[in-house]
Amino acid sequence: MTTERGAPILELRNVSTHYGLVAVLRDVDMDIYAGEMVCLLGGNASGKTTTLKTILGYVTPSEGDVVLDGNVVSGMSTAEVVRRGVSMVPENRRLFPDMTVEENLRLGAYLRRDRSAIEAARETVFETFPRVRERLKQKAGTLSGGEQQMVAMGRALMADPKVLLMDEPSMGLAPILVEQVFEIIKKIRELGKTVFIVEQNANMALSIADRGYVIQTGQVVLADTAQNLLQNPLMREAYLGEL
Amino acid sequence: MAARRWVRTGAFAGIVTIFLALVGLIGGFTDVFLIGDEVTFAGLMLLLPAFVAGFVAAAPRIEGGERREMSLGEAAVAAAVAAASAGFVFALAVLFTDLIGDERIRPIFLNVSPSLMEFVAFGQSTVVGAVILVALSTMAGVLGGVLRAAPPVIRRPVTAAVVVTVLFGFLQRVIPIALDQLSLERDWLYHPIHDGLTWVGAAVVAAISAGISLLNTRFGARVRGSLSSSIGGRSGLAMSPVRLIASVAAVALLIAAPLLLGSVISEVLGTVMVFALLGIGLNIVVGYAGLLDLGYVFFFALGAYSLALLTGATLNVYGVPPDPAISGDLNFYIAIPIVMLIAAAAGLLVGAPVLRLRGDYLALVTLGLGEMVTVLVGSPWLVPLVGGPSGMRGITDAAIGGFAFRDPQRFYYLALAFVALAAFLSWRLATSRIGRAWTAMREDEQTADAMGISTTRFKLLAFAIGGAIGSLGGALFAVKIGSLTPASFQVIVSIQVLGLVILGGLGSIPGVLVGALVLVGLPGLLREFEEYRFLAYGAAVVAVMVLRPQGLVPNVRRSRELQEEERAQDEWAKAVEEGETPGELGPPAEVTT
Structure with a gap:
């Protein structure tokens, strides 16, 4: 998938983001190409989530541009960025707990009007996660952690996004569920989606991603293929838990 | 122990x-x-x-x-x-x-x-x-x-008999009038001298209600079942047949009420309808969009005063020319859409600065805005426009070709028509894309944003539509009483409307009607209790919050939310018993980044 490279589908060009006077991202450069799965690794407070928020328009970068499919999207509202083809699976899944699974999915396709396309997206979700179909009428908050993650992914897929962002999908889950979640992500990968995934669990993330970026105090310190990052001694020391 | x-x-x-x-x-x-x-x-x-x-x-x-x-x-x-x-x-x-x-x-x-x-x-x-x-x-x-x-077979009929009999005793000013209107004999039921039920009447009422309760216990489920299968299956209605019958009966009662109950009670019912309109409007803001607005009196006052100005009411002030600084001479029905437009615009103005506020903060700021209205309409500064403390008089009676609506019975129908309109609009909104966006926004604003729902726009929309309906309530109120003074536009109006919306069940339109009837109608019908109105308010709201948090006539979604919580817990407990790992349940923890 890394072989054919046109223009990147999502690009961060020299992006800096400030919260008030505090610089959270400094001069960040990233490219994500169609069909790739790229992960962003980093410790606490390194700027991982802010990167996603900047892409999605929750915050506007103080310098630099976010470019989606050739168009600058930084400065646009979140709704507009979503309309242009970015979906997110939020941290902790963030389903609408009091809505049914079905309603959650429908909200994922909120901006789409084409009924047959929505129906097709639904079918894709059901094929990928048969469990979701079984739970359609159930309130999302009553599902198990793994099922919720499937619905969250399904909801994001309903928008048929150009880029799918995932914010720490393994966060707050028991180890056995973490494995389950990465199985889910693999399935999405098999659909050929472009995925940008933010993770603390570097081992897991690198085992499924094509490439990775490592971010530290708001700066990109490493950028390489997943394979190389797994071998990188610095990486092994800092993030992969080996001394 | x-x-x-x-x-x-x-x-x-x-x-x-x-x-x-x-x-x-x-x-x-x-x-x-x-x-x-x-x-x-x-x-x-x-x-x-x-x-x-x-x-x-x-x-x-x-x-x-x-x-x-x-x-x-x-x-x-x-x-x-x-x-x-x-x-x-x-x-x-x-x-x-x-x-x-x-x-x-x-x-x-x-x-x-x-x-x-x-x-x-x-x-x-x-x-x-x-x-x-x-x-x-x-x-x-x-x-x-x-x-x-x-055992239930005794408890239920006895409870029904006691509750209904006491209720009939309370309605001693209402039911006899209806009996008179229907030219039915009343003296056997209500005591001719001191108004209460006679013992014979009480016994009959008790027996009938106990009987109905017994029948319901024994055959209710079966009748409901066969009704559902015979009607519900074919008609394709989303409503259950029992609900359908109840709704039809309620509507019939709403239409017949003033004819049955005479003008004194129609007066009270007219007020109930005005508050129902306010409730329907506030329900959009609080119930649908989840924005806690404590300054709703703002729209009530805005509607009343702008209608007065547009239809040529005069100032109630001596020594000042009677015409207000701005004065139109429009027909009520032409003025109404303009009033609503003004209110919608005002809704945007109020909404814009408070967009970033949530929950308690929003409530406090809107409370302040509401209080400002009270001060403004009463201030000497606005005397040339709205008459200050002495207010305005000579407000239109909304006549159509000489058929005026000031009379309580006629006013009731005018108000009922607007309530029906607002209820329909509100219902359509709730089931539309807009309604879904509001629900999502209410449940999780940030995630709604991530779905591509422009929360800014939908918040403003809620304020605008809610404000427009609220102003309609104000305009009708002005028609009803014919003159305006700032005393009618106190913060307590906001609280009353919020109270009835919560009592009826947030997000539920029938709930708003029931809430208005209980909180505005009952104290009005029982004149002796007028001064205890707010005590009853407080008691009723507390009781509902403790005993029935989803409200008297809950919104389907909300009651499902509350019931399913329990069902989910049961399932979870069962899963644990069977040795499965059910995963974490319940809504994900609040995330802060």
């Missing part, structure tokens, strides 16, 4: 009784008869807490994971202990008052009147009275306890 709990329950009931006496709900109502010469409202208030204490003390308890029902004997003992304690606490208070002299307490608690003291002593000496009091309380409590412990 258990005895101590019963005593505690009873003591609490006793304190409640003391409270009721101090606020005047006992002493002031010794001549309000509910049934015959014997059952007065004061008597009911005196013994009801003891009855409830008995009922509560005899309730089944869950101990060590097991539900323990009381036998009739146990229940009677528990209830007797509780109710006797209640009576004892109250009797102590009476004795104490008598000891130090009720005239020394009266300067603080105005309602401790000689007639109250006489009433609670049953015309005997205080000591004998206290004994009678404890005895009567105990009897009331035992009744409550036995009722609680009785």
Whole structure:
């Protein structure tokens, strides 16, 4: 998938983001190409989530541009960025707990009007996660952690996004569920989606991603293929838990 | 152990009784008869807490994971202990008052009147009275306890009979009028001299309601089932047939009410309709979009005053030219859309600065905005526009070709028409894409944003639509009373409307109607209780929040939310028992980044 490279589908060009006077991202450069799965690794407070928020328009970068499919999207509202083809699976899944699974999915396709396309997206979700179909009428908050993650992914897929962002999908889950979640992500990968995934669990993330970026105090310190990052001694020391 | 709990329950009931006496709900109502010469409202208030204490003390308890029902004997003992304690606490208070002299307490608690003291002593000496009091309380409590412990086949009809009979007693100003209008004989049902039910009437009412309750228990489920399968299956209606029949009956009653009840009660019902409109509007903001607005009186005032200005009302001020600074001469029906547009625009203006605020902060800021309106319309500064403290008069009567709507019965229909319109609009909105966006936004704003829902736009939309409907309520209010003063536009209006929306069930349109009827209609129908309106308000809202948090006629989604929580817990417990790992349940924790 890394072989054919046109223009990147999502690009961060020299992006800096400030919260008030505090610089959270400094001069960040990233490219994500169609069909790739790229992960962003980093410790606490390194700027991982802010990167996603900047892409999605929750915050506007103080310098630099976010470019989606050739168009600058930084400065646009979140709704507009979503309309242009970015979906997110939020941290902790963030389903609408009091809505049914079905309603959650429908909200994922909120901006789409084409009924047959929505129906097709639904079918894709059901094929990928048969469990979701079984739970359609159930309130999302009553599902198990793994099922919720499937619905969250399904909801994001309903928008048929150009880029799918995932914010720490393994966060707050028991180890056995973490494995389950990465199985889910693999399935999405098999659909050929472009995925940008933010993770603390570097081992897991690198085992499924094509490439990775490592971010530290708001700066990109490493950028390489997943394979190389797994071998990188610095990486092994800092993030992969080996001394 | 258990005895101590019963005593505690009873003591609490006793304190409640003391409270009721101090606020005047006992002493002031010794001549309000509910049934015959014997059952007065004061008597009911005196013994009801003891009855409830008995009922509560005899309730089944869950101990060590097991539900323990009381036998009739146990229940009677528990209830007797509780109710006797209640009576004892109250009797102590009476004795104490008598000891130090009720005239020394009266300067603080105005309602401790000689007639109250006489009433609670049953015309005997205080000591004998206290004994009678404890005895009567105990009897009331035992009744409550036995009722609680009785099998449902007895409990349900008896409860229905008691509740409906007391309700009929309360409606002594309403039902006789309806009977007169229908030229039916009334003297057998209601006492001709002191208004309460006759014993014969009470017995008939009780028997009929018990009978209906019995039939419902025995055949209700089967009838509902066969109705659903015969009608529900074919008609393709989303509503269950029972609900459908109930709705049709409710609508028929709404249409027939003023004809049946005459102009005095229609007057009250007109106010109910105005508040229903306000409720429908606020329900959009609070119930659908989840924005807690405590300044809703703003739109009420805006609607009333802008209608007055647009239709050529005059200032109520001497020494100033009677025409306000801005004055139109429009027909009511032309003015109404303009009023609503003004209010919608104002909604955007109010909404814009508070967009970033949530929950408590939003509530506080809107409360401030509402208070500003009250101050503004009463201020000398705006005298040339709205007449300041003395207000405006000569507001249009919304006549169509000489057919005026000031008359209470006619006004009711005008208001009902607007309520129907607003309810329809609100219902369509709730089921539309906009409604879905509001729901998502209410549940999780940030995630709604991530779905591509522009929360800014939908918040403003909620303020604008809610404001427009609220202004409609204000405009109708102006037509109803014909003149305006700032006294009608106090912050308490916001609270009342919010109260009725919550009481009825957030997000539910029938709930708004029921809420308005209960909170605005009942106190209006029972004139003696006018001054207790806000006490009843508080009590009703607290009771609903504790006993039925989803409201009286809940929105389907919300009641599902509340019920499914329990079902999910059950399933979770079952899964644990069977040794599965159910994963984490419940909504994900709040995330802060």
